[in-house]
Amino acid sequence: MQSSEVFGFNYDGSWGTSGLDLWQHHDHGRMAVEVARGKEHFPAWNTARWWLSPDAYQRDPARFLANFDAGLGIFAAAGIGVVPLLFNRWLDPVCDFGGVPLDHLIPQHSAWNRTDDLFADVEAHGRRRSPVEEVHHDYLTDVVGRHRDDDRVVLWDLCNEPLMGGYVDDPTSPARAAELRWLGWLRDVCHHLGVTQPLTIGNYTNTTAVTLTEPLSDVVSIHPYWMWNLDPASTPMASQQVFEEHLDACLAIATRAGKGLLATETVWGARDDATHVEVLRYTLGELRRRGIGFTVHALHHSLVSDLHRDAFGPVGLPECLHFLEADGSLRAGHEAVNAFAPTAG
16 A cells, blocks of 8 residues: 555544553453444545554563454454554653653663663673663564564554654754664664564654654654644644645655655644534645645544543643544544545545
C-alpha cells in the first residue's frame, strides 16, 4: 500500500486511562466490538495505529505478547493493517498516557543510565547494558522480533512525538542529542532483529523535528493539527496559513528524501460536533490535496487523554478528538470522513 492510500484511525481501548491501565486490563472482547463498530461506520478503513505500552509489557511480558498477537488478529479479520506504536514521548499534564521520561535518555541524568555512551550501539560493546537499555532492548526483541515478518504489521512507529520541546531548535542541546541517539538506537535494534517492515517516527507539528527524524525513518510521518481553538500568537498552528505551510514543508522533506509521507495523527478536537466536522473537512481536504494518507486521532471514546467528554474525566486543550461515543454511536456528522477515503474518488 502506498502512503497516500492509507485511510484509518488511531486506536486506544475505551476501558483505560493510560497505556499501562489499558494493557494491564486489556479487554479482547471489547476491542473486537470497538473495531467492528469502526469498520461498520467507516467501511474503507484500512490502517490502524495501535498504541502499545512498554510499561505493561515489563510487568507481564507473556500476557502482553498474547494480547498483542490476538489484537493483530482482530484487525486482520477486518481487513485492517496495523502500525504498532512502540514508545511514547508525548507527556501531557492532563490525563497523561505514560511515556519515556527524558532523564532516562540523557547520560548520567538518572541512577539507571550512569554511562557516557548511553544508546551508542546495539551491543553495548565493552560494558553491560544500562537498566534503561536493557528494558528497551528486551521489549523490542519480544515485540518487534517476534513479528519482524508478520504481514499484519504494515509499519512500525518507533516513537510518538519525540523532541517535543524548545530544545528541538537548539543544535547544542544535550537533550536533543540524547533523544536523537536513542531514536537511532531503536532503529538499529529493529534492523539487528531483522525487521522486514518499514519504520517511522510520529512527529508533532514542528518542521525541525521532521527534518531531524527523516534520516531515521523509511516513511516520514507527521501529526498535522490545525489547532483552531488556540491563539496564533502563541501557537502558530492555530493559523491556517502556517498549517498549510507546514504541510508543504513536510511534503518537500519527504520528496527530497524519496520517501512516502503519512499523517499518523490528525484532526484537532472539539466538544461541539459540528465544529469538529468543520475541522476534519478542512484538515483532511488539505491532506488529500497533497496526496497525504492519514490515520485520524482517534476512532473511539476512551478514558485516555483527549478522547472523552467532560463527564468521563478531565478534558485538555485539544478538547474531544474521538469519532465514536462511549455507547458506540457516531458523533453527529462524522460520517463526513468517508468522503476522504481513497476509494471515494
